[in-house]
Amino acid sequence: MAAGRRHHPPRPRFARTRRILHGVLVLVVAMIGMLIGVTLGGTTTQDIGPFRAQLSLVPSWYGDTSVEIPPLGSLELDSHDGPAHLRIRLESLDEARTRAFAAGGGNLEQVSHDAVDQLNLGVRRLAMQTAGSGILGAMLLVGLVFRARRETAIAGFLVIAVLASTGVATAYTFKPAAIQEPTYRGLLVNAPAIIGDARRITDRYEEYRAQLQKLVFNVSKLYGTISALPVYEPNTSTTKVLHISDMHLNPAAWGVVRSVADQFAVDVIVDTGDINDWGSEPEASYVNEISRLKVPYLYIRGNHDSTVTAAAVGRQPNATVLDDSIKTVKGLTFAGIGDPRFTPDKSTDATNDEQHRQVLTSGELLADKIRSSGQQVDVALVHDPVAAQPLAGKVPLVLAGHKHQRSISRLDPYGPVAAPIVLPSESPSPSSSPSLSPSSSVSASPQPPLRERTLLMVEGSTGGAGLRGLESEKPLPLALSILYFDKDRHLTAYDDIQVGGTGLTEVALQRRIVPEDTKASPTPSPSLSPSQSPSPSLSPSPS
DSSP: OOOOOOOOOOOHHHHHHHHHHHHHHHHHHHHHHHHHHHHHHSEEEEEETTEEEEEEEEEOSSOOEEEEETTTEEEEEOOOOSSEEEEEEEEEEOHHHHHHHHHTTOOHHHHHHHHHHHHHHHHHHHHHHHHHHHHHHHHHHHHHHHOOHHHHHHHHHHHHHHHHHHHHHHHHTOOGGGGGSOEEEEGGGGHHHHHOOHHHHHHTHHHHHHHHHHHHHHHHHHHHHGGGSOOOOSSTTOEEEEEEOOOTTOHHHHHHHHHHHHHTTOSEEEEOSOOSSSOOGGGGGGGGGGGGGOSOEEEOOOTTOOHHHHHHHHTSTTEEEOSSEEEEETTEEEEEOOOSOOOTTOOOOTTOHHHHHHHHHHHHHHHHHHHHHOOOOSEEEOSSGGGGGGGBTTBSEEEEOSSSSOEEEEEOTTSSEEEEOOOTTOOOOGGGSOSEEOOSOOOOOOOOOOSSOEEEEEOOOTTTTGGGGGSSSSOOOEEEEEEEEOTTSOEEEEEEEEEOOTTOOOEEEEEEEOOOOOOOOOOOOOOOOTTSOOSOEEOOOOO
């Protein structure tokens, strides 16, 4: 009878190799589980002052820290070496905490100290949460794969060792001075062009730090102040149009626009361009705030806005982009055309004949559109006031921006721009004088005289010229206006609202009643030779 097979134990060399391979496999599975756990659990949110920030730790060969500031871009800091990258993303400004800060007087030093403590708290909580998630992920995955307590426990100890080594490496290579030498990404690469002379701002750092903190205070204070502002409302048939312009990527401006739109219950918002600063793809997310305004939003492109910008605005459910087109909203008919230039590097020059002609031609195109449509247009929208002159006599009102300075004038259909008008209770001042200046007489074919000459209203900058508003000694205020139209679609009054710029705290409202322009239209001027310019001259443009 043949003897049964005997089980021979594996040779020592093969047993050792098998144990090593098994250990390596446990380590690989544990590392995969740790990465899954870190990815899923390595994120937390932290309140830092009035802001909500998202903090996350992600595996990295190089370490470092990134601070993301949508939609401007990010700052990259060479803060440490090692396998963990710290990512801080400023998400939003919390309204409730901003109100509380404003009510408490806004102690700058206390807020600064609290912000540092809050950031430290968030980083410590993130480290503990990430470590716990990594250990749990490793042990769960090893337990599922090997179904053995021994391997699961080994995986836990391995991950603890790896995470401890990461912490030691981060602490050992930490460089506190890295914050002084950030690397700019995205739009912040253009920081010198956006904010002007960096050395000048550095020299005045303490002053600007206080002013920037007060800007948050200003936005918060508006919620409490705006409710006390009187509203002009002659009757229930009044249509209220909010005119904004030149936001220039200022995130604080949206809070002001939303507050005014809600408090005054406006029917339409009109934006005459330069909503962005560079017209780039990363800036497109800035316009998403339009959908929160809950009223129709009419927009034309400025010279800082690209087709990407216009497309992003057009995707908002309540927005309409006017580009040599006409739209009737809330009983008012609007016609608008975008600025033909795209000069985000601020190279516009009103004395440049080619650019001047481009802008003037855009106004002529819109005038032709209005003439051929056969519609009675109530309001025309252009970005640069130069484009308004061809519209004289075609529409009763033209709204524009571009100059970052409020001005009002009358456009003569037969000649140059009239002198600035002074409305009741308004005193002439340098800030109210228009940027348009008279020029040579204009050739014109006979047209039916209007009861009133065309009114040109140039808005200030609703964004305070963006970050460039810090360059001047007195930062530009955030400017916007509410226009009141009666049931016959005539502009009867308007409110100019200004929220004090950085470092200022006042909110001002000036009400104007628009008088009828009973002045007779002048006789058409003699025709000019083709070499003579048929358009008004402009002072150099600020944007």
